[in-house]
Amino acid sequence: MDFNHSDDRQMLADTLGRYLAQKYDFETYKRIAVSESGFSRETWGALAELGIIGALFGEEAGGFGGSGFDISVVFEALGRALVVEPFLGTLMAGRLLADRHDLLEQVIAGTSILAFAHFEPQGRYDLTELATTAVRAGDGWVLSGAKAVVPQLEAADHILVSACTDGGLGKSAGLSLFLVPADAAGVTVRGYPMIDGGRGGELLLKDVTLGADALVGPENDAFDGIEATVAAGIVALCAEAVAVMAVLRDATLDYLRTRTQFGVPIGKFQALQHRMATVALEIEQARSAVINAAAALDGDRWHRERAVSAAKFTTGRVGTLTAEEAIQMHGGIGMTWELPLSHYAKRLTMIDHQLGDEDHHLERYVLLGTEAGEA
Amino acid sequence: MDFNHSDDRQMLADTLGRYLAQKYDFETYKRIAVSESGFSRETWGALAELGIIGALFGEEAGGFGGSGFDISVVFEALGRALVVEPFLGTLMAGRLLADRHDLLEQVIAGTSILAFAHFEPQGRYDLTELATTAVRAGDGWVLSGAKAVVPQLEAADHILVSACTDGGLGKSAGLSLFLVPADAAGVTVRGYPMIDGGRGGELLLKDVTLGADALVGPENDAFDGIEATVAAGIVALCAEAVAVMAVLRDATLDYLRTRTQFGVPIGKFQALQHRMATVALEIEQARSAVINAAAALDGDRWHRERAVSAAKFTTGRVGTLTAEEAIQMHGGIGMTWELPLSHYAKRLTMIDHQLGDEDHHLERYVLLGTEAGEA
Amino acid sequence: MDLNFTSEEEAFRAEVRLFLAEQLPARIADKVRTGKRLTKADMVEWHAILNARGWLANHWPVEWGGPGWSVVQRYIFDVETALAHAPRIIPFGVSMLGPVLLEYGSDAQKQHWLPRILDGSDWWCQGYSEPGAGSDLAGLKCAAVRDGDDYVVNGQKTWTTLGQFADMIFCLVRTDPKAKKQEGISFLLIDMKSPGVEVRPIILLDGEHEVNEVFFTDVRVPAANLVGEENKGWTYAKYLLTYERTNIAGVGGSMAAFDWLKHVAGAQKKAGKPLAVDPYFAARLAKLEIDLENMKTTNLRVLASVAHGGAPGAESSMLKIRGTEIRQEITALTRRALGPYAQPFVSEALDEGYNGEPIGPDYAAPVAAEYFNNRKLSIFGGSNEIQREIITKAILRL
């Protein structure tokens, strides 16, 4: 039992943290987050050079990391700095592209960016509510459909798209994955700003014609891979969420120590003290949930999915508490654009809207509990 | 719009309150609550003489009350004194016996006591999970089955029993009601103490042979009456609950004002102040819920059932909060048998186990929302 | 006990509804219903419509232009206008300054300012909070020094809602720096066009410009603009803060917002079925609806007590807390209902005349921003912590 990171991983985290502290301060964030592109290609390249993208992938994929703890260390550091760059899509798509060495090499080098376009407009957080289809045409495929709220879709050079090849709405069988160049004919990307900074996009596929090599992984049998890569995405988001919580907690504690009202620092008011004790306690619980999920990411499916749903539920619940208490205790100033706090609160709240919210994962945890496999 | 009681009703409440303050103090309660009979027939007679039982029934039934607010006024006063006497069963059974004038006259006079035996061991809080059967035999009926946790069953002279006459488990059609003398052959009453004082009992019916006149109300069509009388029972329990909450709140506030630790009354600690503000606020919400339910009791079925489920949900939720906070803020002393507080907390907690708990009524409220009839 | 309104009150409700059907511009109601931005012109237009009917200052005495309504009529009006998606009445002139002038103003002040509130000549804003004086309002520092027939004002106010539109500001200023903090405060009316007044926007977390900082540098204010006595301003400030709080629970607004939430939850799909029937979401909706029903009755109980001559007092602190909790939970659930589509935020989509294709469902655009914006409800206007302090002292007596 050891809750310390290995030396290599700790060094990576320190390097990344130092870089972001110097080069990705709050002013930089604000500039990038509302910019036209919604991310900085320069920053992306610099982070690639530091090895951050490589840390997200295993050696078989040309990286030097890829475990649950590698992912959580990186996303914690990214979360602390509110980094909006396209790490999540690159992580999720990249994990499914382990056998595309050439592409992954570019990805790890930062010269090619990936998006993972799976969820659909009517599907909410459901992994199987897919209406996008891919039909064989000669040697190749023709894709049609729509994908919803893909993070940093406009940034992507290649989009990994899921489609029904032999199944129907709501079924996990019959799904396949396709690698779609962002500039393929029939691909429309409709980008927009996100409320927590950065950009997202709707993907429209209209008779997009692809070659045979566009198929990624086993035909009709992509679901297990999709579920597993979403699990990795959840570990990433949960780690990011816990880092954001810690920033909010520390900023609120600082404010409580320095803001005076009625002649004393407001941190002397016991009602606020006890509420902050609850917030601090819950954040430690959330941190434990993320550790559990990261540890389970490389294990068997049932334990992995239970642990990631438990973690996403926990960070959703604790995230709302933390964001709302941080704003409330700051009072009016906590509502302002000027203060970093409000941006952390927005990010934390929006994490609950990615890859399934608190309710979704509680229900999923319950359903997994009734499945065979309980230890 | 008027939130004051009529003069008559207020006078009744005052009379009852005065009587109980004088004759049903905490020592009396403790004596009666753990006594062999689990209630006091003497008290019962005295309260009948004051007209309290008559206040529970309408004029058509020989009483002079019977509205939702009559019931709530009486049960609030009973709740304040932790009265364990068999009012609930008498209320619920009596409302279904409006055409049995002779019997009701005795009931109102306090010389006959009723129990309402409806719920069954496997049925939890479900109104239709009934396995008890009544079969025609000549002119009369033969009843067999078991009824669960009937309050003050041993005290009853007559037991109103529901049974399937033409239906099955889980159906509301085909139910009928029968008036069973407590001393009928084949009737077994297994009494026991309740954790919140007073007694309850399991009713076993083994080939209980009854005459034709045992049938109460329409054959096969008793469900609507059962649901309506349970609604009245819920209004009664909710009014009792709010009265108990108010006692707990006031006792806790008194304690906070007088108990000193660290050199000050503990009521000066802001964390406790703000929690008590929440408790006080929630109790007012619960009181409003009871007013809504009492007002709806005599209205159409859909609004009535929504309002009583809303009230039972609310008093369940707020009851747990109030009982747990009252004990917690008292500390060790709040855990002792010696203090009235712990008995009020137990009663409040157990009200949630009568006629459907918080979860049951939330689910029911949701189901009613999907039914036709929404205004 | 009677929870029903009288037939006269029901007739009044019908009258209000008829008025709204005829007079509330559909264009404006649509903007309110769908969460679009209101312009100053929209708000001015609605005030003028109400004023034409004599319903703008509905809690003022008849002799000053009020309609002579009971508290119950005012409640009915508040609820019905909210349910019809009318804009709220901007409170600074009508509901805040008006009552103070009526109670403490000179005849000349009343005759000058009150009609101008009604006819829209002056858009008022509020100068109470300062950067160092939030919950501790009496700790304010903005100073006014008597100089001949003027006061000279120096200092800063903040959180001045819609101050960017204002012609006038009523301010709490410190006129005796040596007195105890509540005792050196005066209540002053300041022309926003005076030299030395500067308004700077504060952008909130949703990107909106709704509140402002107001800076005063050697601003000369005629002494005639002092309300009541010098150094007695705290009394007037407290009067303003406790006056007319029968609508503090915001029942009508929450009812309208809850209806909207049900609409959204009915339209959103989960596994092909309406989200509203999903057990988890349905339970959240039901809890909220029950809370709202309970609060409606609590509100009526307070109202009835006022109608029977009682004072609203600290009960309104309970209504403020629960009312804002409910409203915040409504916006939180609406956000939750949207799922992934809570994330996109196209600010221009909230402007009238925007005709871009919506991102996701057409009701999605304002939802997350409204959730974040509504965090203010438990902060501004006396934070919920301050309300708990009031309950502690006045109701719990701890």
Add this chain to the structure above:
Amino acid sequence: MDLNFTSEEEAFRAEVRLFLAEQLPARIADKVRTGKRLTKADMVEWHAILNARGWLANHWPVEWGGPGWSVVQRYIFDVETALAHAPRIIPFGVSMLGPVLLEYGSDAQKQHWLPRILDGSDWWCQGYSEPGAGSDLAGLKCAAVRDGDDYVVNGQKTWTTLGQFADMIFCLVRTDPKAKKQEGISFLLIDMKSPGVEVRPIILLDGEHEVNEVFFTDVRVPAANLVGEENKGWTYAKYLLTYERTNIAGVGGSMAAFDWLKHVAGAQKKAGKPLAVDPYFAARLAKLEIDLENMKTTNLRVLASVAHGGAPGAESSMLKIRGTEIRQEITALTRRALGPYAQPFVSEALDEGYNGEPIGPDYAAPVAAEYFNNRKLSIFGGSNEIQREIITKAILRL
């Protein structure tokens, strides 16, 4: 990062399980599992079994009879014994007095008292709280005055758990009434059979006799029974309160209780199906299970930090709060699961040998009483409010 136990630790777990399978009397485990009352004889029997194996005082140094376990081994032992439904080790001698004597006692005291704790010669109880000194422990009044070779003790202690069985009590007493409240306290060992000691039962809300008041009237205590220095008792008391809190979360006990809850929820029926699959109840169970899983890891994190030389410190206050919240929620849900059958309470049914027919399901008898009894978890042993104060000071630094 490695959440797994080492193979040595897993081997140790197997050893503990084997021991429990062979040595824990089924009769006693059944009583614990089904919520029956344990007698003094049951507890003494289990202590003796543990002591025979050398595992009773498992955190004592080897030279005084400890097994030399790591914190991880102690954790494994705590969890496994709880899962096997072993009675808890009565802490007063082994876990409370023992460490104080080891740290502050004289050699003579150690040699006299420690072996008697192990072999059961003395049943110890705790004399800390007084009626006026609960959370404010240092406000205690019970006085000891030196008189020749004795102290003469007068005063009262309360909440003395299992004091009715005790041979000895360790007490905080005031030896200098003039000093500041923390500075006039001493730590004294008192024979319960001394003239002037009277034990009176306190009956708790579930009707159980578990705690007591202890009165001292001119009780003579040999000065040799003073631990450490006179007037330094507060230091020893604090040491005792913070020592060995790695099991403060009660993970093993909550795991066992949660398993039992799942058993009950699986057996109870709602509309013909197990209550455990009802969406509302399943959600409550799932939330609780997730909280428990999270707390297990938080507990291991604290443990690992202790194993690496860190001090448990204020983190144990978080574990105390969350641990008791979880345990209380488990008993609340078990009560809720029973539905109407939570109400009957036949106290005799909790005694060994009772063979009346159960009321309702056979697991129902103790459930509601346990719920009420477990309210104590957040009160005794440093209330959760006191734990929040500790967090405020030591972790939040407010």
